[in-house]
Amino acid sequence: MKLNVKNLDIASRGVLLNRVDARGIGVLDGDRVQVINPNNGVSVAAFVETTSTITQQGTIGVYSFTNERLHLDDGTGIEVREAGRPASLDFIKKKMDGGKLTKEETLTIIKDVVSDDLSGAELTAFIVASYINPLDLDEVEHLTRAMVETGEQIKFASRPIVDKHSIGGVPGNKISLLVVPIIAASGLKIPKTSSRAITGAGGTADLMEVLAKVEFSASEVQKMTEKVGGVIVWGGATNIAPADDRIILQEYPFKIDARGQMLASVMAKKFAVGANIVVIDIPIGQHTKIATMQDGRKLAREFIELGERLNMKVECALTYGDIPVGRSIGPKLEVIEALRVLEGATEPNSFIQKSLSLAGIALEMSGKASRGTGAAMAQDILTKGKAIEKFRQIIEIQGGDPNVKSSDIIPGEHNFVVNSPSSGYVIEMNNRSLITLARTAGAPQDSGAGILLHAKKGKLVKVGEPLFTLFAERNWRLQKAIEEGRRLMPILVEGMLLDRVPSSSEF
């Protein structure tokens, strides 16, 4: 059926058909139609919603995410017909039934993911099936290659190309802000694409956005990296391994990170930017994604073997993830801490040492430093001011102010200090509770929101001494966070009462 386009400013996928036209095409709510732009030949499948009034007969409403792919102008006459059932659904069913997916089947699924031919529910079925019936390493390799092939790729003229990745779960893990400038200052190239926080309090992209733009195309990433040696951008804007964003979105409600999808997602992004030297940070800790050293080593071996299959050198660093890295959680607070260290501060040690270790591994893997001397070289680059100089170049090329100082960044104006209710050692910090608290205060959307820690695990505090400060940009969010903090008790001090049971419960 031929229908005239009417763009609808609704941030969603799909098309809105008049009920009469829907019947004419032979589709019901939730069915798929194929929509073809006659001017550029682009054809996409779109899910149908229906109306009697908002789009008139003869007109097709196109929601904005769908038109981002089609580029249709109002009034364009387009052909709309019932779309077939995607073959992907049979392959997803196969995985539900415990089968092993071939390379072609995996590619078909990922192509359909990228072209929006699968609904969120259908993609969820794929993720849940792969979560329960885990992908083996062949399937993970297929998935990685499929993610690479369905997106843009960067080909640098020369190698090595370095990259790093943290699998996450530890709040305050701002180390890319140190590692990237150190590596780039050493003369190596590191085109770092990073994520925005999904379940965290601030992804590296959220942090970098405090200082500069982070949305660039793949070719801009390449040009900037060729020029200054490194960038820190948001991967979501590059169209590199775009399937991953949609997968992560569907994982979000269940707070899962299906192992196969996670391995593939990390390695696809590294492969697609042309990296051949990759350091992966696997934080280990009770309240992080990987609880034990044993699980961490297993995951490390999988990353390394997957790397071998893709001709990439991979090393994994199992790091201490029981407590936050550094003292700050939330975009602006973390940026302030990182800038201070780049400006010369020698604290906090946990943050500096972790960054130098990871940078050191990459320096050794690339041959810049001999075995055992990488961390010292990284330290040297930091201490001599070469890292801050490089970071300013990176900020400038990404459109930020290269002269920015840590004191220029102002966290949220509403804050509240939580004092220790007793004297004793800090015996526990709960990562998940700290993240929840920072998010309640508004992080990462409100970049000034977050938590500043005054005492870390093992420190002796006196009653009434500050444990941490909550920051927020909006007072109601601060109040909500204060309330939440009372319930969550993210930091425990020896001798602190966990609960008080009234005497009436004695019998």
Place this chain on the structure above:
Amino acid sequence: MKLNVKNLDIASRGVLLNRVDARGIGVLDGDRVQVINPNNGVSVAAFVETTSTITQQGTIGVYSFTNERLHLDDGTGIEVREAGRPASLDFIKKKMDGGKLTKEETLTIIKDVVSDDLSGAELTAFIVASYINPLDLDEVEHLTRAMVETGEQIKFASRPIVDKHSIGGVPGNKISLLVVPIIAASGLKIPKTSSRAITGAGGTADLMEVLAKVEFSASEVQKMTEKVGGVIVWGGATNIAPADDRIILQEYPFKIDARGQMLASVMAKKFAVGANIVVIDIPIGQHTKIATMQDGRKLAREFIELGERLNMKVECALTYGDIPVGRSIGPKLEVIEALRVLEGATEPNSFIQKSLSLAGIALEMSGKASRGTGAAMAQDILTKGKAIEKFRQIIEIQGGDPNVKSSDIIPGEHNFVVNSPSSGYVIEMNNRSLITLARTAGAPQDSGAGILLHAKKGKLVKVGEPLFTLFAERNWRLQKAIEEGRRLMPILVEGMLLDRVPSSSEF
């Protein structure tokens, strides 16, 4: 935040917020908000989409499915705030991790399903998790009770109340059109709720709709049954076990019928209408849902045990499901066939015998007939014209024409006869292909579309003799079906060429 309602005529769930308001509330696309109608106190969670133009700042667009629950008028001021994460998601995650759900956890999930607090993707995760990690009988019982409790229930003044159900998969299975009037004519009550076809060519509700209205409330079902002894209505309109419709919708893309959900769905509907005598038809066949007698017996035992837990007497009939029941597939064609039998026709035997057997079992279970005499009593009711008399009462009470005759129903005007390409016995009929073909021709939406079989399995046909006729209401659908038929070859005749391999492939 206080916002003014603007109803949006879009057949979907959710709300459309202006981007400024979304930011003020602190939500992004895809997040949940809680929306409360101040006039009736109804509160629902709704998923957010955003716009800059279609709803102005201060206004909230409400999609029609969501407003079917809220009943908000344009301009009403309502409170909108960020909604919490439903606890259901943790329980679904538990099932993904192989855990066993408690009664309370199951009820929480089903409550959220019914109140639209879960997205389609989240519900899909529950279904896929239960498909891969099957529910045990405790969990199925919890699910059944949860489905009953979250919908309306009918309490008849006296028992027994009879019900029947076919688990489906066999085309042309129109037996309810015979069984219900026979049972009701015997003096028993049978308030039959049935489904519309999801993956089939015509559900019982689609068939009955050719003759009368099928959308009634639970209390109307009760009143009509009290009056004439039986009804054949669409379950989806009654608000009986409403969770089931949403579950089936999410299963549709994968053509699955997760065992636990299926057991619970069938038994919840029977329990909720007050039935205590239930006959379940389990068709066995290569191209149906249950392939072997062994699987059929296992499923039968589960139905019976679940029935015991719910104080219902259940018997299962394992029936021959390898080929269609009767000679017609598609709403109008099936209704014509059923009416002819009720009017006195003694063919087709497969349809009549199956209907009498199932009605007979119910007559025996209820004590109307002694063991071994049920089918004969059913035959007697049919032959003496009591069934057609009762069926006319049922049609009339459901608002149809009680004087309708089989010759009044006219199938689709476009038709095409498929002749046998060779002489020999009909050796195979593929149910799935026949269903696909009938659907391609337009069934069940186009009620006149379908297939009339002229030869069934085992019949000797001569070359050029008709095998089947395709019917459609629209010519383009007929052409599509003819094309599809060539590819699918739903009926195989001995000696028919399946494919022709050119000689060049010999080496």
